[in-house]
Amino acid sequence: MTGTLTTAAVPADGTAGRSAEELRLRRELAAVYRLVAHFRMTDLIFTHISVRVPGPEQHFLINPYGLLFEEITASNLVKIDLAGNPVEESPYPVNPAGFVIHSAIHAARPDAHCVLHTHTRAGCAVAAQADGLLPVNQIALEFHDRVGYHDYEGVALNLDEQRRLVADLAGHPALILRNHGLLTVGRTPGEAFLRMYYLDKACEIQTTARAGGARLVLPSPEVSELAARQLAGEDTDSDLRDEQAAALAWAALLRLAHRIAPDHTD
Template sequence: MTELSLRPDGTSGPIASGEEPRLRRELAAVYRLVAHFRMTDLIFTHISVRLPGPEQHFLINPYGLLFEEITASNLVKIDLAGHPVEESPHPVNPAGFVIHSAIHAARSDAHCVLHTHTKAGCAVAAQEHGLLPLNQISMEFYDRLGYHDYEGVALNLAEQRRLVADLGGHPAMILRNHGLLTVGETPAQAFLRMYYLDKACEIQTAATAAGTGLVIPSSDICELTARQLTGEDDSSDLQDDMGYELAWSALLRLAERVAPDYKD
């Protein structure tokens, strides 16, 4: 399935100027989907998106609201330091933007940064071997996953340089003893990556809990599968170049059913 820059209607393309209302709706939908799939940690963790333009402005959740309460209109616009640039009745947690701002500043393709503390993600983040290629789902991240050692709560700006170096050019990262992180050209892409990274962690915790030997495919098969899933493969007889777009369209229909006020 080819990785694309996904718009809310399922079409692909770059982020253009004048699209803040669209990005607000898309980001709010992602917050509600993260809540629906139980990947939240009360009011903690964040999903941020870069707005078009030279100002380096971003949208992020109001500090204190549950993800179930996030709407397009109550997202807070902030600068690269995490400070609000428009009046808002809601506070912002600048410390929570330390991880996000470092990646936004370093990666031009990281328009969206998504961070979670899920049970499965934290469990794999505590395992010495990290994510194993135990299943087709996890192979999407084969040799495409960064690792960052735990340095305490992310309150120190000096950690930003090491975070960026450990992520490198990867689409996702495991924060050891902490949680998971994905980036994307859009909130849709970052969410789909997080959904499958967390699913891969769930599979791994279930498989390792069984206490029996693990079957791991050869490195050649893992690499082939990764290329197939990320759209890098042109050797297979068939291609699926619409899977992620169809999945995102389906997810938006789900958001409309379970949280129709996300666009407010």
């Protein structure tokens, strides 16, 4: 499905006349697309990463339908409304059906400025396992009791599924879509990407550990909860805390994006 609605012309260079905040978001979102491609988390032209544009209109930026993630730039991102229809002229189509999951979460979670969805091998493997994500490793403990699960209902084309998606995500930063894939949300594109990077890494570790066939050693629920609070910076009893970790990691990733895909800011 594609949308062709046009309500306003966008300047030919894709940047003139835009607010500084929208330009920043466009460049950060384009960087996330390139990073997802770099770390081999794509599914060709399928799956999406969306970010809310500031303002009362509830407009969002999303990838042009048909472009590989490695082709995404700040200027070719498409601005859409909550129904997935484009609100500016663009030479590219959009896929409103692909925005069904994203629109539900954006509408229900004011803090979910960015929504990132993947179909990675490890993510799909864990999404098919009855016990879901296990506390196999410290990386997984970031998501201990902080990830929702949504049962598979077929391809997400029915709007009625949106309320169940939202209920299953609840207030969590991540959602495992059974028999489908992974989803993370964030206040910024960087936060959503870092969560996805580590959620997918946790799934890789779990599938590797299970492939060995030996019985898994798992920490107790009490230790798992402690580690989750520590990793989230919520444990006030810790002697040491790292307040800069996420900001430093995102800055390093932006430098990586500039090295591997300097055109993403175009």
